[in-house]
Amino acid sequence: MKILxxxxxxxxxVAPYTGLGAALRAAGHEVALAATESFxxxxxxxxxxxRPLPADPRAHGDVRGQRALVRAAAAFLSDLGEGFAAAVDPxxxxxxxxxxxxxxxxxxxxxxxxxxxxxxxxxTAPTGDFAPPVAGTRSLGRTGNRAAGRFALRMTDRIYxxxxxxxxxxxxxxxxxxxHARRRQEKARRPVLHGFSTALLPRPSDWADHLxxxxxxxxxxxPGSRLPADLEAFLTAGPPPVLIGFGSMASGHGERLxxxxxxxxxxxxxxxxxxxxSAGLAAGGGGDDVLTIGDVPxxxxxxxxxxxxxxxxxxxxxxxxxxxxxxxxxxxxxxxxFWAARLTTIGAAPAALPFxxxxxxxxxAALTAAVYDRAYTTAAAAASRHMATEDxxxxxxxxxxxx
Numbered sequence: 001m002k003i004l005x006x007x008x009x010x011x012x013x014v015a016p017y018t019g020l021g022a023a024l025r026a027a028g029h030e031v032a033l034a035a036t037e038s039f040x041x042x043x044x045x046x047x048x049x050x051r052p053l054p055a056d057p058r059a060h061g062d063v064r065g066q067r068a069l070v071r072a073a074a075a076f077l078s079d080l081g082e083g084f085a086a087a088v089d090p091x092x093x094x095x096x097x098x099x100x101x102x103x104x105x106x107x108x109x110x111x112x113x114x115x116x117x118x119x120x121x122x123x124t125a126p127t128g129d130f131a132p133p134v135a136g137t138r139s140l141g142r143t144g145n146r147a148a149g150r151f152a153l154r155m156t157d158r159i160y161x162x163x164x165x166x167x168x169x170x171x172x173x174x175x176x177x178x179x180h181a182r183r184r185q186e187k188a189r190r191p192v193l194h195g196f197s198t199a200l201l202p203r204p205s206d207w208a209d210h211l212x213x214x215x216x217x218x219x220x221x222x223p224g225s226r227l228p229a230d231l232e233a234f235l236t237a238g239p240p241p242v243l244i245g246f247g248s249m250a251s252g253h254g255e256r257l258x259x260x261x262x263x264x265x266x267x268x269x270x271x272x273x274x275x276x277x278s279a280g281l282a283a284g285g286g287g288d289d290v291l292t293i294g295d296v297p298x299x300x301x302x303x304x305x306x307x308x309x310x311x312x313x314x315x316x317x318x319x320x321x322x323x324x325x326x327x328x329x330x331x332x333x334x335x336x337x338f339w340a341a342r343l344t345t346i347g348a349a350p351a352a353l354p355f356x357x358x359x360x361x362x363x364x365a366a367l368t369a370a371v372y373d374r375a376y377t378t379a380a381a382a383a384s385r386h387m388a389t390e391d392x393x394x395x396x397x398x399x400x401x402x403x
Contacts, residue, residue, distance in 0.1 A: 001400070002091055005119070006034040006105055007098035008053055008080055010248035012315040014039045015219035016121060016195060017098070018046040022220045023393035024400070034087040034101075046220035054083035077104075081163030084108065085171055094403065096396070099124060103160045103178055104167055106185055111171035115403055118192030119396060121314050122335055125192075125211055126150050127204035133335035157182060191399055197318060199386035200342050215390030216318040221297045231273070234291045235304050238271055241291075242367060243301065244309040245275030247316060249332040254280030261309070262290055263360035268367040270306065298323070307370040309363070312340035312352065321348060324384035326376035328366045330355050347379030 003024055005017045014035045021031045025047055032049035033039070043050040084104045088095070095116040097105035102118050109116040122133055126149025128142030135148050157178035164178045189210040195217040203213040226232070235241070244261045246253075258274060258281045265272040271289045274281045275296075283290040298316070302308060302323035310316045312329040317339045320327045327349040329340035343349035350369045353362055370376050 001093045002030045002032075002089065003094045003096060003400070004032050004034055004051065004088060004092045005048075005096040005098075006053075006084070006087065006101040008035060008076075008100045009098075010313075011039070012247060012313040013098065013100060013121065015042060016217040016315055017096075017119070018042050018048065018220035020096075020119070020195075020217040020393055020396060021048045022046045024397065027397055029400070032089070042220070045222060051087040051089070053087055054079055077160055077163040080104065081160075081167045084167060085111070088112065088114070094400065103156065103182070104163060106181055106190075107164060107167055107171060107173065107176075111173055116190065117396075117399055117403060118190065119195060119217075120192055121195050121217075123194060123196070123201070123204065124153070124156075125204075125207060126153065128206055129202075129204045130338075133338035137337050137341035153182065154179065191403075193395055193399060195392060196314060197321070197383070197387045197390055199383040199390075200318060200321060200339070200346065212395070214395035215392030216315075216322065216387065217392050217396075218299065218319075218322075219297065219315075221299050225297060225300060227296055227300050228293070231291065231293055231296065231301070234271075234273070238289070240304060240306040241271035241273050241289075242307045242309060242371065243273045243275060243305050245277050245281065246279045246311045246330070246332065247275075247313055248278045249311045249313070249336075251278045251280075254282060257358070258282045260358055260360050260363060264363035264367060265290060267360060267364035268371070270367060270371060273301075273305075307367065307376075309367070311355075312336040312343065314339050317343055318387075321380055321383040322387050324377070324381040326370040326380050328353065328363070328370050330358055330363075346383060348376060348383055350376070 005021050007014050007017050021033055025031045032051050033043040034051040034053055037052045040050045081104055085108055088108055092114050095105055095114055096119045097116055099120040099122050105116055126146045128146050131140050131145045131148045132152035134152055140148055160178045191210050193212050193214045195214055197216050198213055257279055261274055262283055274283055274292045276294055283292045298319040302319055305325050307326045308320040309328040312331040327343050329343055329349050329352040331337040331340045331352055332355045340352035344351055350366045353366055
């Protein structure tokens, strides 16, 4: 079967699908990944064909704050919608659609007759169990949570509306609003699998049967991969260090965050690894007990750490749990406060630290708690054992066979 996995966004929105794609390829399928051009090397490393999508989320600047996030998302989707259909090879047998591409992809399935399967990294269907991830961390009660979930879907419909209108015109389809299209998909009960672990977020008790939780999909890591020599030497030269990194978030804040990180590590008496990321984090005279690195596979590094300071993206939060190490969460935007709160709820992290008011003092205090209070490590280890029982890629393979 020829399968196209379509996703868009930052690295955390793309990388998990490389491991899923590799698993599908190993099962005998011909798999391509459609994403923005900067992620072509990730697809190539995983042995997947690549289809470029025309949008680049980095082109729309700093997205801290919900209003800035909405403006950036609308601009990003306007770019994305115009070239989405072109990425679909006529011989494609199945589309796997992420949270970001599904509101466009369902229109492509309508025009082409190619079946589609949702493979989402975030829970988007309304539930009484919690408020929608983009709404923050406060529960509004079961009725309020469901109402907030429906409101979030309507806001998403509004953001996608211009891109959907252009896409349907391009596909010679009659006009249809995103809200109408979404209700059509819900009525058809199209299967949607969610790529997060029930160790971090249990499946909502009121979800319909066609909405399932598969477990986390992990970025592909070549079996022959090794950590860089300087990092390996640093890890073996002393006690397990703390990793501090913000992934694709906090662009332009590298100097401030690097200074805070080094001073916090000093106050806590810990060794540290700073991952530069989009923020450009650097040690800046941190000394022999602080090392700055670029991108390395979480699966190779995280199990050798004392804790991870991160922005609480869904993928990084899951990777820290998978490694059985505690987190210190510093959420920046979007669904990150939600995942940060989940880490705290299951006991694998102290209370999240606000990004804008991060200081050496509060970061050092959180690090001291995460590293030296064994309750956090115990909770993370328990989650890790639970995650080891989940076979997320096989859940997708089973759904593909059923289709």
